[in-house]
Amino acid sequence: MTKYESAFAEVSILVQDFKENESKYLSPSYSEVEVRKDFIDKFFHALGWDVYHNEQKNPYEQELKIEKGVSIERAQKRADYAFYIAPNFRDVKFYLEAKKPSRNLLNADNYFQSCRYGWNSQTEITFLFDFEELHIIDCRLKPDITTILNNKIKQYHYSDYTDKEIFSEIYWLISREAVANNSLQKFAESLPKPKGKTAQKGLHKGLYQSIDDAFLIELDEIRDSLAKSFKRANPNLESDELTEMTQRTIDRLVFIRFLEDKQIEPEHYVSVFGKSKNAWKDFRNVSRKLDAKYNGVVFKKHFVDSEGFIEPSDKSFTQICDELSHVNSPYNFDIIPIHILGSIYERFLGKVVIATEKRVRIEEKPEVRKAGGVYYTPQYIVNYIVDNTVGKMIEGKTPAEISKFRFADISCGSGSFLITVFDRLLEYHSKWYQDNPAQAKKDGCHLQDEKWILSLKQKQKILTNNVYGVDLDSQAVEVTQLSLYLKLLEDETTATAQDTWVMFKEQLLPNLNTNIICGNSLIGTDILDGQLFSREEELKLRPMDFEDAFPEVMKKGGFDAIVGNPPYVRVHDIDLKPRNYFRDNYLSGIGQFDLYQLFYERAVQLLKDHATLGYITSNKFCVTNYGRPLREWIVSNFTIEKLVDVSLAKVFGSVSTYPYIFLIKKEKTKNSTVEIIELNNEKHFLTKKIIEQSNLLKGDENILTLSFDNKHELVEKIESVANMNSLSVYRGRGTSKDLGTEKKNYSVPAVTNKEISRFAFSKQKYYKNSKQFEIDNDSKILMKKICYVLESAIDENGELNPINTVYVIKSSKNVELKYLLGILNSKLMTFYARTKYEATHLGGGYIELRVFEVEKLPIVDDHDKLISKALIDLVDKILNSKQTLFLAKTESEKEYLENKCISLDRQIDNLVYELYGLTEEEIKIVEST
Structure with a gap:
């Protein structure tokens, strides 16, 4: 059966x-x-x-x-x-x-x-x-x-x-x-x-609006309403004050709703605010009552609690409370995972309140605006990093042994990594005590439904012993503390909370001000020596010494694991004084460096010997000149346990970042190996190969590449038969903002990457001002800067003027341009670029070569006149066919010409294989890539 x-x-x-x-x-x-x-x-x-x-x-x-x-x-x-x-x-x-x-x-x-x-x-x-x-x-x-x-x-x-x-x-x-x-x-x-309404259509294949999108919209609306109401009542309030007090008010409302839905508090508060006389006074009185019981930053006495603070409009605040109350709200805080609340807050923190003399508005922070938004690390990535650092470290350990560990995120944001670290610690302790009931009873667990439950006192101790964080943004620090408090209370009830409150005569939330700190992880107080800073500059920098911030941790050698997704900030977006400090104090502070590189250095410095670092960052430092000192330092001095390519899964949505996960141990062992892992589209982590760490860096520039099979050998062969300096390359001038669609005086035809395909241009539709930019009237090849396969076309008459998304290519050795065009558009050259510069890939598998990388594309000299003439003839034919295809009027003519172009393409590829001396097996490698 x-x-x-x-x-x-x-x-x-x-x-x-x-x-x-x-x-x-x-x-x-x-x-x-x-x-x-x-x-x-x-x-x-x-x-x-x-x-x-x-x-x-x-x-x-x-x-x-x-x-x-x-x-x-x-x-x-x-x-x-x-x-x-x-x-x-x-x-x-x-x-x-x-x-x-x-x-x-x-x-x-x-x-x-x-x-x-x-x-x-x-x-x-x-x-x-x-x-x-x-x-x-x-x-x-x-x-x-x-x-x-x-x-x-x-x-x-x-x-x-x-x-x-x-x-x-x-x-x-x-x-x-x-x-x-x-x-x-x-x-x-x-x-x-x-x-449903258009606003309901959000994530999950465009069908609906997810909980995080919906709640973020609601929080944004509450912030806007509160900020305006606060400003009307208190006209002298400035931007920073409004940002802080609106967030503190929202944090309290969210926390109270959490206590209600979790049944930790037996009363419903939010739904009755204003039912007596005044909603704000009710809110303030409950805040004072809960502060006495809970402690923590959320209910800590604030300017909004003072008698001198003029309360907001009762009507608007009552409406906010009504909409957020358990009676009317679709949100159930007993069900929403804490990490989802974290993701909501991460994006919420991307905006601030800006106050003028009479008005307020909500704006994205400058760094968020430049980055195109806030990009939260997906939870499955956070899980993977925490499981492979903290999870492995605590495996097989007793609670007493674990109590000596210190785990940190030194750029913690809203606390997503720290929430998960705390969650793993609670999960592990719970399972350990289930298997060790005698110790469970001795250590203070209580038995419920045949299950040993951690007491609130035990969870407080785990949190304050093991979890540490730093962030430059005071609002982020507040949210991290809030999130950790929510996690701490997640499985509590009215009864267990009351027992702790009565039994120990202590507030339910520990003080986290010595665990989660607002400060600058990268800049020490030595920056103040010999330099004058205004009050605003110093507050913005918030220099900090870890020896002062975490004295007990640093006395014992540092942290046992550091995890996170450090911020990406390009050097030109960093103020001059900190930029100079970075150049003087960090190996990575050279050239066009990015801030995340410095976090690798700082994190390793803060780790104990044999401790572990788990970071997800852009992989740009693996291939760039400015990243060379960092990659050489890591490979030469430490053990890379795992290197994970996560680009196929588009972990940051539409962002064109090609990220790697690095799991690094602060030790150096002989003959160490690295597990190379790929995250596929189904979000499965698949081990692709295990290689010796000494083989990670390749070529004269010590590029860190993940190609270690016969592909790399073929790349070396292609380089050995070719000339690496046959091309003269520069980037087009101007941006899409400099273009117009109407021809005017002094305007010349312009080209963006969208008009370029292999061997052809689409219909020309843009112009730019010839007086604003230098015009190149020479014959030239134009190549897409960002592409999936290399795509180039030829501007024989020198009429087209590209913008900065296009590369201009000429021969540095008087080689026929059509000969170069055939090679550049071949499968072999795409194979070479994608393999050699694998670490420059963007999300979704696109590649973005830099000027010097295009210049170094290996071009075989045209000394074999028979093959070079044959290649030029084929390029002429495909150029003519593409032009005719563009003018074709019937479907049958289009189909014929498309098939003809496919055939010519194949013939060009075969000639290029012959030029480079590829064998049948090597051709199969190229064709299968």
């Missing part, structure tokens, strides 16, 4: 029982607890889920988590059933909410409650079940109670469960074996595009 047949048989028995005793089961006296025990648990046991935990004994590693407490209210806090698939017990696959059969499932409150679970946890569908009926609910759209019943996807009656065809639908959607094979994801992808 198959699993499906067995499940059908077991469920059929349940259906028969329900049918025969329907009046009893539909009676209002038949409770939810009873239907769960009599039917729902048995139903999912039949579908292959370990409902009774007969197999999965460890309570921290169970695929089905069942909530025993039931709260009957629209804003119920926890779903009755949460389903996971091992070994990932962090990310829920789907939620199911149970109800008693006498209650009508098709009810707005039921649907709103269930949809909140799914949407807040980023699961696309969820389920309502009372055994009599099973409802499948679409959670892709932000929940709106007025339209929530439209989210019903499908509804089943219990009589359907004995119809083999219908039961098959259910089984292959939510059985354990189906869910393990991504049935829910496939089902969600098959659903029609949801109907």
